[in-house]
Amino acid sequence: MVFDMRGRKILIYECLILLMYKINWDWLGGFFDGEGCVDANIKKNDDYKIGYEFSPKLKIAQTGKRGSEIIKEIEIFLKNQNIKCNYKKEVELRSGYSNKSYLVVNSNIEVKKCTSRIRNHTRIKEPQLKILENEIMPIMKRSGHLKKNSFMEIVYWKEVLDSYKGGNNRSKYNIKYFESEWGIKFDKENIKNSNYGVSERDWGSIFNY
Numbered sequence: 001m002v003f004d005m006r007g008r009k010i011l012i013y014e015c016l017i018l019l020m021y022k023i024n025w026d027w028l029g030g031f032f033d034g035e036g037c038v039d040a041n042i043k044k045n046d047d048y049k050i051g052y053e054f055s056p057k058l059k060i061a062q063t064g065k066r067g068s069e070i071i072k073e074i075e076i077f078l079k080n081q082n083i084k085c086n087y088k089k090e091v092e093l094r095s096g097y098s099n100k101s102y103l104v105v106n107s108n109i110e111v112k113k114c115t116s117r118i119r120n121h122t123r124i125k126e127p128q129l130k131i132l133e134n135e136i137m138p139i140m141k142r143s144g145h146l147k148k149n150s151f152m153e154i155v156y157w158k159e160v161l162d163s164y165k166g167g168n169n170r171s172k173y174n175i176k177y178f179e180s181e182w183g184i185k186f187d188k189e190n191i192k193n194s195n196y197g198v199s200e201r202d203w204g205s206i207f208n209y
Contacts, residue, residue: 023073023074023076024077025117025118025121028118028121029118029121029122030122031060031074032060032118032122033123033124034124035060035061035062037058037059038056038058038125038128038132038161039056039057039161040054040055040056040057040132040136040154040158041054041055041057042155042171048146050146050148052151052173053145054140054145055106055108056106056108056111056132056137056140057104057105057106057111058104058105058111058114058118059102059103059104059105061100061102061103062101063099063100068089068101071087071101071102071103072087072101074103075087075103078105081117082113083105083110083113083117084107084110085103085104085105085114086102086103086104086105086106087103088101088102089101090102108137108140111137112133112137115129115132115133115137116133128161128164131161132161135157136154136157136158139153139157140154148184151178152175152178153191155173155174156175156186156191158171159175
């Protein structure tokens with residue numbers, strides 16, 4: 001029987017997988033750069049006082065049998081790092097064959113843990129992970145996602161995240177939408193004059209309405 005550093009049991013096959021593929025944070029950071037996604041969703045939810053819910057998440061998707069195996073290997077690694085994640089398959093209804101596998105970290109606590117561990121091992125996704133860790137998560141920690149003015153700060157940072165994805169990835173739930181919905185004018189200067197350190201590229205993409 002094998003135990004990890006926290007005294008938890010690890011199955012023998014899990015040890016073999018981690019040794020075989022040498023999964024560590026450097027490996028995972030590089031893989032996440034190519035195959036991962038820093039995402040942030042906004043949806044209507046009447047259970048929240050402001051009527052909207054914000055949820056950040058980290059996601060990796062792979063196709064085919066080998067892709068599914070890789071996702072499972074990463075799931076084992078994260079579990080042994082005390083980071084909870086969800087594994088799921090997308091089933092093609094006509095054939096019943098699962099062609100795409102997902103690994104998602106979507107609890108706020110787990111997203112924060114995973115982001116802080118993986119960020120320094122990435123290059124391409126590092127700016128997005130910095131925004132998530134240094135800007136969005138602190139607002140959520142002070143319950144800003146439950147207040148309209150602070151929620152609009154989160155919406156701003158979500159737009160910055162979306163600008164990295166390219167193409168037509170902009171959500172309808174943008175600053176203009178909430179200014180109209182709530183009758184609140186978002187003061188861009190409060191963000192621009194802060195110490196967030198946003199690049200000129202980001203300012204251009206956000207303020208060019």
